[in-house]
Amino acid sequence: MKNRMANAGKDVTPFPGGADGGPAPAPQPLYLQVKNHLIRRVLQGEWKPGELLPSEMKLAEGYNLSQGTVRKAIEELVTEGLVTRHAGRGTFVASHKGDYKPFRFHRFRSESGERLTDGEVTFMRAVTGQASPRAAKALQIAPGAPVAMLTRLRSLHGRPMMLERIVLGLELCAGADAILAEQQPNSIYLTLEQNYNILITRVDEIIRARLATPEDESALELAPGTPVLEVERLAFSLGGEPVEWRLSVGQTEHMHYWNQLSS
């Protein structure tokens, strides 16, 4: 089929696409070159989150490679969470939209198994401010840099359950303060997708137990001295940049943090 047989390894690196003009970049396996090229194309918005990618055959023709090589590239994208595949339907860019995998990063459940994200959300404050040292360090921006700060209260069946304090750097998300104040979206990550083409693919969380502060007690309607769970979250974009810093405080009388570890 091609003028090439089994060029495992360096060889001429006949990788098409990009028009980046540079010389042969690296003696990478072809499937890695395809994988990285697909990542670039997604980041450049060629396919938006939730949209359908071309089939393996189409991509293979476009890259002038065999189906198996493209498949291996896509399989890595699946394990990294960039795309999902459905037999008979196709390959889709991962999204926080629709009924696909909503709120997959939220681990709070009620004792009866309800997800906290199915409850009510109350927006308490959405302002522009300066990054605290803690937030600045996490987001890798200068202390005092302009940020959007959002405070929300999540409730379930009318009972206040969790207080979320969210910080977004305005350098990466210009105008996020206005957007958040106006739209008051339920899913921050969906907003990031739709307004900035930023796809959150990984979050790191640090969990501690502490006593509720007076502010926590007031918002969550807790008795003084109640212990609460504090979750400090840093969310990363597909490119690995820290995008959002979040401090969530939840009661665990009627709710818990659920985690499943495998592999």
Added chain:
Amino acid sequence: MKNRMANAGKDVTPFPGGADGGPAPAPQPLYLQVKNHLIRRVLQGEWKPGELLPSEMKLAEGYNLSQGTVRKAIEELVTEGLVTRHAGRGTFVASHKGDYKPFRFHRFRSESGERLTDGEVTFMRAVTGQASPRAAKALQIAPGAPVAMLTRLRSLHGRPMMLERIVLGLELCAGADAILAEQQPNSIYLTLEQNYNILITRVDEIIRARLATPEDESALELAPGTPVLEVERLAFSLGGEPVEWRLSVGQTEHMHYWNQLSS
């Protein structure tokens, strides 16, 4: 080569080995059957940790399958950390000294990033008893059934950090009470592997914040009224059976629970 062409799916399930005598067990893909069979063979000691496995070709001949199918099985074992591969040398069973990660289910870290499992362990109690209703329900055994109960204290640099209460059903792990009392192993799951050929592949955890009990305060040297993190864990074997129920209580002054979510 074979009398079979592309039997993707159920078909006759011509999987060799096992001698389990039963009927065709499940319409699993062949590479998954190979993968699980290899896991069983490793657990049964056919190859010890650090030893060399047969080559892909040898295994493919043994299973009467193609090399690619065996390769896919082994690739999954690599991602799960059971074996490692080196081009030109071969495939090796993961060893404790090498790349094996026996404590991959432990999420507690000190503020400086040290893993709690690198610290000291003090065995406080190892007794035989009856399953509490809570433990029995989790382990799917009868309330009051005989269980091994173990209490350990984990410390870091001499500072007590976490109290672990571990429950193992004696029906599944006969003699576990004696083994745990004698060997006082650091890794329960390694003990399960070596004594019962039980491989823990998944754990579910539920995390809550609560106040330290007097017993917690004493063991962890905490001031009265200190909030602590309580982690309730259920560990499942490769076959999906619940094997161990564990209640861990940790302070979060000098330590936190760390979680990374992707996909």
Added chain:
DNA sequence: CAGTGGTCTAGACCACATC
């Protein structure tokens, strides 16, 4: 040198989803 895993190709049949 022979053997190993790593990459790549080219085809087949299957289950599934959509029209």
Added chain:
DNA sequence: ATGTGGTCTAGACCACTGA
């Protein structure tokens, strides 16, 4: 009926390892 991804086969060449 068509097209999709999922599985399986059978070969090829390559880089690396160790005798």
